[in-house]
Amino acid sequence: MKRTVLIALFFALNAYVLSAKITVLDTTVIRFRYEVKTVSDTLNPTDIRNELFLLQIGKNVSRYSDYKWFVVDSASAAIAKEINVDLYNIDFNGANELNLKMSEKGYPMFGTSYINIFIYTSEKKLVYIDKCAFDRYSYEETVEVPDWKLFNDTATVCGYLCRKATARFRGRDYEAWFAPDIPISLGPWKFMGLPGIILKIADSREHHQFECVAIEQPDWIDVIYKRNNMKIKTDRLTFNKKRKQHSNNPKAYLEGHPLAPESYKSPQSTPVKSIPYNPIELE
């Protein structure tokens, strides 16, 4: 039943993606859902943030994004169609009705992460989209394959026999488990380059853990799309630097920003506490 509802939602979404606000990049061949556990605050290692991410593999493009946002997009498209409103030219009343319907049907209103990673396999290109404070940023980089060391150790992850590989990547040491039976040389986040899909990977301090919890082969047209909303173009190191600056001193970072909270604007206001910062990329 749940699957039928989801399929209906995806069909509805497909109808909408023809709109100019979204660009369709590919069609999903296989989808993997990953449970991502993150320790944001190294001083409090038991405070673990749990998120669910979706990796859609297409023929030429793959997309890694927050599963909750994916459900929000799909559900809002279906409900918009049901109540006959244009999702991209929506007025206040329409938005209110849409939100009410979403809430009534128990769908989430927001996702948790703005990360979107598109990998263009043939072009060896990776496009990374994320938010820092109030702004969306986008940068491109050439895919970087970790220097994997393969081992004979085996484990079963998500019902598949996996083999172990280790590598150092962007300042952290990782242990990965890949499934040779699924010949896709990709994985969650920016991980790739093994002779099988990476189903489980964690850094040595277990601050960033990814584990596959579902594998699906869509029997409906599940599109891989990119939103055409405004993003500030940047590069990887500059974006990471901005994230660090924002976390260390949110008030200073947002100084002069039109969306900064009123309390930040007053010079007499109390200092804003730093946000715990434990990025996955240390280099």
Next chain:
Amino acid sequence: MKYFIIPLFLLFPLFSHSQYTVQGTVRDAETGKNVESAIVSLLQGTNYADYGMTKKDGTFILSAPQWNDSLKLIITRIGYKSQTVKLYGNSANYNIAIEKSEIQLREVTVRAAPIRNRSDTVLYNVGSFSSDADRYIGDVLKKMPGIEVSDNGGISYQGKAVTHFYVEGLDLLGGRYGVITGNLPHEEVTSVQIIESNQPLKMLKNVIFPDEPAINLKLRNSNMSRPVGTLKAGVGNGNGLLGLLDASGLQYAKNRQAASTLKANNAGVYLADELTTHYGTSGGFATEREPAAIITQNGLISGSERNSVMNHSYASSLNLLQKIDDDKQARVNFAYSKNKTETMTLKHSRFITADSLLAIDEQEATCIGNNNIDAALTFTDNAAAHFMENQMKINTQWHTAEADILNPMTVDEMKKFTGINMSNFLKITRKANKRYINFSSYFRYSSQPQSMIASLAGDESNNETEIKQTIGRSNFYSKNGSFIMVAVSSSRIKLNFDLETELDGIETELANPTFTDSIHNNLKNSDIRLIISPEYGFQNPHVRINFTMPVVYQHISINDRQYREHDKFNPLRFNPSASLRYILNGYLEANSRFKINHNTGDFTDLLQSLIQTGYRNLIQKSGVWVQSQTRSTYVAVNYKNPIRGLFFSINANLMTMKFGRMANENFSGITSIAGSTAKSNITVSRIVSANISKFISAIETTVSFSANYSTSTAIYGRQDKIMPVNAETLGASARINSCITKNIIFFFESYISHSHQTANQYSGKTSNRQTYEKHHANLQIFPIKKTVLKINIERSGTTSQNPSTNHCQTFLDASVAYRPGNMEFALDVTNIFNLAQDVQTSFAGANSFSTVRVLRGREIMATVRLTY
């Protein structure tokens, strides 16, 4: 086409004379086109010698350190059949065609992690603990490690009682959470959250971290468009016709929550537990100094006694919560319960006196009726800068206990109690910068008329003797207080002022032919307490310290119209307390508390009178305050590792109680006269308990072990002679809840305790040793689809040394149910062995009580249930 991977050693071919290189092209067997992004693996046995991906033109190049017969090339690509290519020693160029095929993957969905941790919240995934055998969320809570559910439905986490029970962040039931745990289908709940340090006031979040856990249920659909619940009806046969009717409906919408139940049965299902309020004074509204009944009723039935009562139980509740905005909410709670229970018992009581032994045998047929109506209206405004809450509450209860006793004389005893409580509690707190100012006001009026009438007909002349005790009691209590708190950095200083006023009136009249005149007393009392309580608190992520020093000035004025005129006294008391919580990390923490409390006892002690509470029980009120001091030291260590599903707690409590008077019981024939003597008394009790529970997700099993050891030393007076009594108890229990396979679900619980009591009589020591054991096994099998077979075995027994007894009994129940869709048709047979009686022995203060109860016998019941 491009490589993703360029093996490093390819860059240095000249230095590797024996290196074996293999290269080639991969193309589509059907179209002949080159295949990009195929994974090409060069394997030596099962080891990877090299691997890579084909470029856009389908080419690849791989190498191994040297040629080996076991080298093979495997080409894989999603949408193509995997192909293995035999290799030759020479480095040839391979042209490989691969065939298209359907993608055939095993679709898999792995269940979410059973337990997770986020800051001070532990999240249990309900799907990981539930099975087809469970119906309601209460069934699943029992399987979660770290969470304990008591027989009456009270929930504790790591040994601490939960102080709030929320559903989607709202507390609908105000402590009567059995309505949720016993009626909300577990499928509606996605996760159970334990908030370890729950601060219900928004303005005090991150300011005060109470060491009080709360539960929050996250629902599958937090905005239900229709209610969920069950309808159940049943009919059966036992000693007579049996009937059962259950209806429940719960609805959780974004701004409104509602829960209502309507239940009735005479099938041995005791309904009062579901409506029990589990919050203590910390979680709910103040109930301190609530007047207690003097003529006590044998009301509530404990779990082990249910088979021995014939019942007519009715219960209904109606609960509504309306959220007005993000901060404000209004709540209405109504509960009514009526229980009429009939029991037949044979009691053998042994009372050890300082120099002799008194044995009393009684046969009793009792009929107890308990009626309770509770209604409350609560308004809460819980904002970031202010808090206001007002609760109006009315509680009415009326109980009767009628007993026909054979002793060997015939006694008809009737006890009646009517209680009316009306209260209002207002709390206001405001925040101004770092200062918090509070005002609270609590008023309560209680009226408790109660009576006991016993007709004794058993002497040779066969004359009937009547004893009649009536008590009229009214009480007005108010507590008005205020606090000012300043929170700076990690510290806070709080100054509490409270003014308590209590006006009591009690009128007693006893007509007993043993005493020539009726005994009448009329006492009025006013008790005013001024409490000033400075408090200091400190907290950082690792340490939380709290120190309080209440100073209590009390003005007591008595007007005893019978024996003395106005009497006054003004005690001054100090009740310091300190607590320390050390959080080593997210896994391990330690708590310690020290408290000294001085008390002036109950005002009914000021009566100078005899009160007859039963046909052979008299209380001798001495007319003086029983002042007491309680000193308690508590230490606990808690460990939790949610990811591994492991929870451990150990705690020790040392309590020393000093009483200004010593309890004394004199026997005149079989009549007991309980009073006190002027001697002071010290009671010391030491309790150590440990609990460990672990969830093993691979076999879906929760295993728990707990052990406790307690000793106590007390002095009792019996026949005006002192008799020290020592008691020690060692108990251990084990519990396994396992989903052996999807079709077999097994539960086993075993509890064994050994107790030893020693009383120092003049003639020497008398000791009792007793071993009690109880084993409970429940097996649920799903032999065919939609059908469940349940077998329940309970075995309990007691072996005691003095008096020497050894008895045990085994109960067997079985049921079969068919569950098509939302329906369930069930047939239950209880007490299959048709046991006629149940024997229990207990000890209290060197006295022993052996009770034989007549059981309900074999019963059969057919029920239909609809879950909607």
